[in-house]
Amino acid sequence: MAALSHQWDFGDGTGLSNSPSHNYTQAGTYNVCLTTTNIAIDGDTCTANVCQNISITTDDLFGGSSVVTNANCSQNDGAIDISVAGGISPFSFVWSNVQFTEDISNLTAGTYTVTITGANACTATASATVETAITPLVLSCGTSTPNSITINWVAIPSAIGYNVVVDGTTIFVDTNTYTIGVLQPNETVEVSVISLLPDSCLGDTATISCTTSPPPCLSAEVVATCVESTENSITITWNSIPEAVNYSILVDGVTTETTETSYTLTDLSAGTNVSFEVTAIAAVGCTNSTSTVTCATLPPPCLSAEVVATCATSTENSITISWNSIPEAINYSILVDGVTTETTETSYTLNNLQAGESVSFEVTAIAPIGCTNSTSSVTCSTLIPLCLPENVSATLTTDAELPIWQNTNITLTATASGLSGTLSYTWASLDGAINCTQTDCSELEVLALHSDTYSVTITDQFGCSAVGSLTTDVRVPNKVLIPNAFSPNNDDVNAIFRVAGYNVAEYRLRIYDRWGKLMYDSEMTTDILKGWDGHYNGKDAELDVYAYFAEVHFTDGTQQMLKGNVTLVR
Numbered sequence: 378m379a380a381l382s383h384q385w386d387f388g389d390g391t392g393l394s395n396s397p398s399h400n401y402t403q404a405g406t407y408n409v410c411l412t413t414t415n416i417a418i419d420g421d422t423c424t425a426n427v428c429q430n431i432s433i434t435t436d437d438l439f440g441g442s443s444v445v446t447n448a449n450c451s452q453n454d455g456a457i458d459i460s461v462a463g464g465i466s467p468f469s470f471v472w473s474n475v476q477f478t479e480d481i482s483n484l485t486a487g488t489y490t491v492t493i494t495g496a497n498a499c500t501a502t503a504s505a506t507v508e509t510a511i512t513p514l515v516l517s518c519g520t521s522t523p524n525s526i527t528i529n530w531v532a533i534p535s536a537i538g539y540n541v542v543v544d545g546t547t548i549f550v551d552t553n554t555y556t557i558g559v560l561q562p563n564e565t566v567e568v569s570v571i572s573l574l575p576d577s578c579l580g581d582t583a584t585i586s587c588t589t590s591p592p593p594c595l596s597a598e599v600v601a602t603c604v605e606s607t608e609n610s611i612t613i614t615w616n617s618i619p620e621a622v623n624y625s626i627l628v629d630g631v632t633t634e635t636t637e638t639s640y641t642l643t644d645l646s647a648g649t650n651v652s653f654e655v656t657a658i659a660a661v662g663c664t665n666s667t668s669t670v671t672c673a674t675l676p677p678p679c680l681s682a683e684v685v686a687t688c689a690t691s692t693e694n695s696i697t698i699s700w701n702s703i704p705e706a707i708n709y710s711i712l713v714d715g716v717t718t719e720t721t722e723t724s725y726t727l728n729n730l731q732a733g734e735s736v737s738f739e740v741t742a743i744a745p746i747g748c749t750n751s752t753s754s755v756t757c758s759t760l761i762p763l764c765l766p767e768n769v770s771a772t773l774t775t776d777a778e779l780p781i782w783q784n785t786n787i788t789l790t791a792t793a794s795g796l797s798g799t800l801s802y803t804w805a806s807l808d809g810a811i812n813c814t815q816t817d818c819s820e821l822e823v824l825a826l827h828s829d830t831y832s833v834t835i836t837d838q839f840g841c842s843a844v845g846s847l848t849t850d851v852r853v854p855n856k857v858l859i860p861n862a863f864s865p866n867n868d869d870v871n872a873i874f875r876v877a878g879y880n881v882a883e884y885r886l887r888i889y890d891r892w893g894k895l896m897y898d899s900e901m902t903t904d905i906l907k908g909w910d911g912h913y914n915g916k917d918a919e920l921d922v923y924a925y926f927a928e929v930h931f932t933d934g935t936q937q938m939l940k941g942n943v944t945l946v947r
Contacts, residue, residue, distance in 0.1 A: 383413040406432045441493050441503035447510045448486050449535065455484035455507035464495035471893050475924070511581060514572055518587035519554065523562040523660060526587045529554050533572050536580075542569040549573075561661050562592035592660025593620040599657040603672035604639070608647040608745060609707065611672045614639040618657050618666070627654040634658075647677035647745055677745030678705040684742040688757035689724060693732040693797040696757045699724040703742050703751070712739040719743075732797045732839065733761045762797045764841030769795035771835045771845030780850035781825055789821045791833040791845060798838035806831045825851045853879040855931045862944040865911030874943055875908025876927055884929045888943075896923060901930075911945055920945055 384393045388407035391399070410428040441459050448455030458480045461468055470479050473490040481489065488506045495501075512533045519527035528541070532553040541548045541555045543566065548555070557566055565588045572580040597618050605612040615624070617638045626633045626640045628651060633640070642651060650673045657666040682703050689699040700709070702723045711718045711725045713736060718725065727736060735758045742751040770793070777787040791802055802818040804811040806829050813821055823831070828851045836842040857878040865872045876884050888897040888909050896918060897909040911918050927939040 383411060386410045386412070406430055441491065441501055443503060443505040445505050445507055446482075447508045448484060449510050449512070452535065453483045453485045455486065456480070456482040457484065457489060457505045457507065459491060459493075459503065459505075461493060461501075464493070464499060464501065465497045467496055469494045475889060475893055475926075477893065512572070514570055514581045514583035516568070516570055516583045516585040518585065520556075521587065521590050523590045523592045524560050525556055525558045526560065526566055526568075526589055527554060527556045528568050528570070528585065528587065530570055530583070533574070533581075536572045536574055538573045540571040540573060542571070543567075560589050562589055564589045592662050594663035595620050595657055595659045595666055597666075599624070599655055599666045599668045601653060601655040601668040601670040603670060606672060606674050608675045608677050609645045610641055610643045611645065611651055611653075611674055612639060612641040613653050613655070613670060613672060615655050615657075615668065620659065620663075621657040622660055623658050625656045625658060627656070628652070645674045647674055649674045677747060679748035680705050680742060680744045680751055682751075684709070684740055684751040684753045686738060686740040686753040686755040688755060691757060691760050693760050693762040694730050695726055695728045696730065696736055696759055697724060697726040698738050698740070698755060698757060700740050700742075700753065705745065705748075706742040707745060708743050710741045710743060712741070713737070730759045732759055734759050762795075762837075762839055762841065764839065765795075769793070769841055769843040771833060771843035773831060773833055773845040773847040775847060775849070777825075777849075780852045783826060783851055783853050785825045785851075787823060787825055787849070789823065789831055789833070789847065791819050791821075791835060793835040793837075793843055793845075796835060796837035796841055796843065800838075801836050803834040803836070804831070805833075825849055827851050855880045855933065855935065855937075857881065857927070857929050857937060857939060859925070859927060859939060859941065860943065861941070862946055863911070864946045865917070866947040873906075873908040873910055874925075874945075876905060876929065878905075878929070880932045881905050882930045882932045884927060887926045889924045889926075890918075891921065891923075901928075917947075918945055920947060 384395060385397060385399070386393055386409070387399045388409050408428055408430050410426060412424065412426045414422060414424050416422055441461050443460070444458040446456040459470070468479070470477055471492045472481055474481070484507050486507050486509045488504060490502065490504045493501045493503065512535070514533070515531045517529050519529040521527070530553050538549055538551045539553070541550055543557055557568070560566065565586055567584060567586045569582060569584045571582045574580045595618050597616065599615050599618060601613055601615040603611065604614045615638055623634050623636050624638070626635070628642060640653070645651065650671060652669065652671045654667060654669045659665050680703050682701065684700050684703060686698050686700045689697045691697070700723055708719050708721045709723070711720070713727060725738070730736065735756055737754065737756045739752060739754045744750050772792045774790050774792070775787050776790070777785065781787060793800060800819070802813060804813055804818070804821055808829070811821065815821070828849055830846060830848045832844060832846040834842055834844050855878075857876060859876055860871070860874065863871050863874040874888070876886060883901055883903045884899075884905070885901045886897070886899040886908060887895060890896055896913050899907050922942050922944050925941060925943055929937045929939065931937070
């Protein structure tokens with residue numbers, strides 16, 4: 378008859394248990410008792426108690442402990458040192474990252490689990506976590522001037538940059554130094570620096586206070602003098618004072634600041650007296666120095682000759698006129714179609730004209746006040762263009778930097794040289810003609826699906842044309858595709874487990890069963906069709922879930938490591 382109930386007392390003070398399985402944590406001798414309760418044939422309840430001493434040795438206390446070396450940010454320099462307690466050697470080890478040694482190294486941050494098997498087939502499991510070490514920031518005050526402070530710090534190799542915080546403003550820098558300018562002498566500034574590390578890493582923040590140097594005062598008094606005058610300008614100069622922050626010039630209530638040691642006032646009338654007040658600005662806490670000087674412009678001369686305008690050169694869309702230089706003229710004005718343009722040059726070019734167009738120009742030499750101006754008129758015409766192949770050309774460019782990725786919108790821009798008047802554009806590609814529906818067909822927006830050659834024919838209103846072309850290089854992004862199941866059942870459908878993708882130059886594929894046994898290794902190969910056919914040692918592998926590890930090298934030199942599981946079905 379089955380027992381109504383049973384309880385175990387394992388003799389180590391852990392209490393009673395209904396389970397016959399128990400783990401001891403210390404070696405020693407324990408009195409283990411089993412108490413059972415039954416119902417006899419006559420209906421009475423009876424209880425039986427059986428005890429026996431058992432000895433637990435150190436070898437029976439089987440387990441593992443670890444010493445972890447953390448990994449620096451973005452580095453695989455972590456390590457785990459396992460120590461086995463108890464058990465019967467020799468031991469074998471199987472890690473969760475498919476390594477089989479007692480201690481493992483070259484680890485990134487993460488949790489790793491090991492299964493330890495003793496000579497008596499007993500097993501124990503241990504886990505250890507490799508964390509990311511935090512690299513501290515060390516700041517120092519560098520070079521200081523009266524108006525700037527430089528902050529330095531020890532560069533962190535894995536940092537992608539640093540945020541520098543000054544007065545609540547954050548500035549990103551990719552060096553290990555930062556200079557704060559536009560400060561006052563003896564000014565103290567508190568600066569915080571934050572190291573920016575990859576997402577899996579922890580940065581650090583450090584703060585330091587640094588002070589600018591005291592201000593230098595002026596070593597001399599400023600002295601201003603008149604140096605040059607014309608009929609409409611005056612130039613003054615003054616001695617250079619190294620300690621001056623800058624100089625201010627006060628003229629008729631208007632102040633101008635400069636770091637130069639000279640100043641020219643223009644747009645004056647001939648024979649005008651002007652007072653200048655020059656101040657050398659000293660640093661904060663020092664005294665400025667001021668000097669005053671009065672200068673006069675020269676009296677005006679009248680024109681020594683009459684102006685004579687002539688047609689100089691013409692193209693299909695521009696006319697250039699020129700005239701004789703008159704030294705006394707203040708400037709020259711050119712009147713065209715009611716619009717006046719002033720210049721000090723002795724030539725003038727009018728652009729954006731039509732071929733064969735006639736234009737009348739009126740040129741006036743402006744005399745000083747009190748003198749008489751001189752005016753000359755001339756009519757010139759643009760040329761009618763000749764269509765010479767060696768003089769015309771068309772260019773086709775794009776706003777995208779080639780090569781480009783597939784499905785990228787790009788804008789093609791057509792420009793012409795040597796064509797005149799209104800232009801028309803005819804577009805085409807290797808796929809055929811392209812219909813332009815835009816108002817200005819000198820630009821065309823296309824979706825790049827594949828490498829192509831685009832051409833444009835530009836024709837002007839006189840029937841002259843030129844052709845330009847552009848070949849695009851369209852790339853497919855690097856990509857790897859790995860299935861999660863395959864069926865090697867001799868139907869040639871999904872029968873090979875292999876890598877697929879774009880721009881794959883070579884790859885290596887390794888397959889392991891659930892116990893870590895290597896079932897397949899393609900070695901590094903350029904044959905992307907190469908893969909596992911589901912056999913091991915010439916026989917069909919069992920229907921199961923297998924772990925794979927793929928190392929992929931792309932044609933652009935980049936690499937990618939992939940791992941996962943694949944199910945073998947038939």
